[in-house]
Amino acid sequence: MKPDAPKQYPTPYIEQKVLKPVYLFLLFMMGLTGFGQMPIFKRYYIADIPGLGWTGKFYVTHYLHYLGAIILFALFAYVIVTYWGLFRRSHALSKAAYVRIFLLAAIVVTGIFRTLKNLPDVVFSPNFTMFNDISHLVFMMLLMVFGIVFSITKSGWLVPRTVRQTARGRRS
Amino acid sequence: MALLSRRAFLKTGLATAGAACASQVPLPAAAKPQSDGELATLIDIRKCVGCEACVEACREVNAAKYPEPEKPFPKMYPSRVKVADWSEEDKREVRDRLTPYNWLFIQWATVVVDGEEKEISFPRRCMHCQNPPCADLCPWGAARKLENGITLIDSDICLGGRKCQVVCPWDIPQRQTGVGLYLDLLPSFAGNGVMYKCDRCYNRIAQGELPACIEQCPEEVQTIGPRSEILAEAHRIAREEGAYIYGEKENGGTNTIYLSPVPFDTLNQAIHKGPGKPHFDPVEDQMAHADNMAKAMLIAPFAGIAAGVSRVIKAAKHADEPPEDNHEA
Known part of the structure; x- marks a missing residue:
């Protein structure tokens, strides 16, 4: 080459x-x-x-x-x-990807808390448990709604960077 | 922005969780464990005479917690959803099984002890598991476990979906329709009342008193104390007096330890079992899979990182080689 x-x-x-x-x-x-x-x-x-x-x-x-x-x-x-x-360096994250990442992170965090609660020696208050459970459900439903919207708008995760962006990325 | 939100969320969540753990029901001075462990009860079946003093005491002190449903009940959809109504006068008086108005009952069995046929009796109620499936799997956090080993159902939150009863190895919680939070939501389409069961008099324990069933028993059938001490005492009696133990390992361990003069498989065959009448079957730890899989969740990201690094290295190696379609013909 x-x-x-x-x-x-x-x-x-x-x-x-x-x-x-x-x-x-x-x-x-x-x-x-x-x-x-x-x-x-x-x-x-x-x-x-x-x-x-x-x-x-x-x-x-x-x-x-x-x-x-x-x-x-x-x-x-x-x-x-x-x-x-x-x-x-070749692909940027789209705006839709940032929305997805936020919602997935929220689902993961609330899911981790739920998993912790299910361990034998971990006790959370009922209010926190309910808040966490409902949050987990709401974030999942939001992910579904945004997933449908993004499939209609054809918004993927990655956007190929322009030549200029790529060159700038290569220099940095 | 997402990072800030996540941080703020984590911060709030951890603070709430910490405050929650600190604000659990305090242990009674009379029964406070030496370490911050769980309290267990020892039920010595050999002492029970079946007088039902414990049943009456339970009904008396917990009467204020019993449901007072609104009637007529909302029409339920679909039609397969049946109401569970124990609120009529005659049903409220039922004492030979668990109901929303009877959280403790006396079970009877005819067995042979030392070559002599005997009728023995023993109180039955929630086992207060160490890792209760009802609390773990309740979708709304209505069923929960306290640090002192009590499992209770919050009647202000419960929607009466009966999941706790389905996942309970002993089918303990009992439903009453026409009461609770579901009436304020979608009463015809979701929920069906509130689930009720023994809460081991958590409010009395918080005030330094004994659970009513223990306090009122004239034969001192039940004792309560730190689980390790209760277990040590149960094993001592079993060893020295030839009794049998149930509840130590069932469902991964419970905070209700039974001592019987006959093996529990014999006792189990001699009791009437069915709705509201729990068995004495051997029970494996129903939540063991969750504990093991939680550990796997810790390992999984490392497996993903290893696979990702491998992919990156391979791609980097290939990038150094000229692409095949770039070869000159």
Whole structure:
């Protein structure tokens, strides 16, 4: 390669083609199992639909919600590292990405507090527990609403930087 | 901006959590543990004569906590949602099972003790688990555990969804329709009253008094104290007098320890079980998965970081090589 040839930036191919569908599936499952923590699926016949009987079983939905959280934690860490290490210079985060990151962070933080509360020796006040639970639910619903809006406006996570921005990024 | 909001949120949350932990119900001087541990009760079945003094005492001191539902009940949708009504005079008087108006009852069993057939009795109520699924899985924080080992349901918050009863290994909480917060929300579509169960007289304990059932028992069937001491005493009696223990390890450990003259599988076969009448089955720790998976949540980000770093290094190595499509033909 010639010394003055333009630098080849890696493209987020794996992230777009493999991890994005996994992420969306996980979010869907987290939403489903999260709503399943409320006693509504059996009441409203969702658990009567063939194949969805598990949605009415609280221990199953709780287990799956925790499992999803574990996978998402690993996924978030992976995405942060790869963005910082590979794509930061060629791609900027969109405004929609900042909104998503804020909402995801809020969901993660409230989820961590809920997980802590479920440990044997951790006691929170009822007011804080309720505030935390409702916040977790509201942030998830906001993420769903914004997810729909962003899919309509076709607002992705990454915006390719312009040549000027890229050159500036390379100099810094 | 997001960082500031998150910081502010964390700060508020931690402060609230800290204040909450500090403001738990204080322990009674009479039963205060030496360390800040949990209080457990020891129920010696061999002493119980079935006089129901504990039942009457419980009903008397907790009468003010009992539901007074508004009638007629809201129409429930869909129709599969049934009302649970124990508020009529005859039902309020039910004493042979757990109900919203009877948080403690005497269970009977005919068993053979030392070659002699005997009818034995024993009080049944909430086991006050060390890691209670009802409190862990309650969606609104209505069911909660106090630092002194009591698990209680806040009747001002509970929506009566009955999840606590479903996840309780002993199906302890009992529902009364037509009362509580759900009436102010969407009474026809969400919630169905309030769940009630033994709160081990948390308010009396806060004032330095004993739970009513313990105080009024003429046979001193129940004792209360730090869990470690209660367990040590239970094991001493079991060893020296040949009794059997239940509640130490059930559901990961409870704060109600039973001592029986016969093995609990024998006792379990001899009791009437069903709605409001709990069993003596062996019970595995229902929340063990949550404790183990919480540990996995700590490890997961490191796995993600390792995978990410690996990807970055691989990409960096490939970036140093000329791309295949740049080769000259």
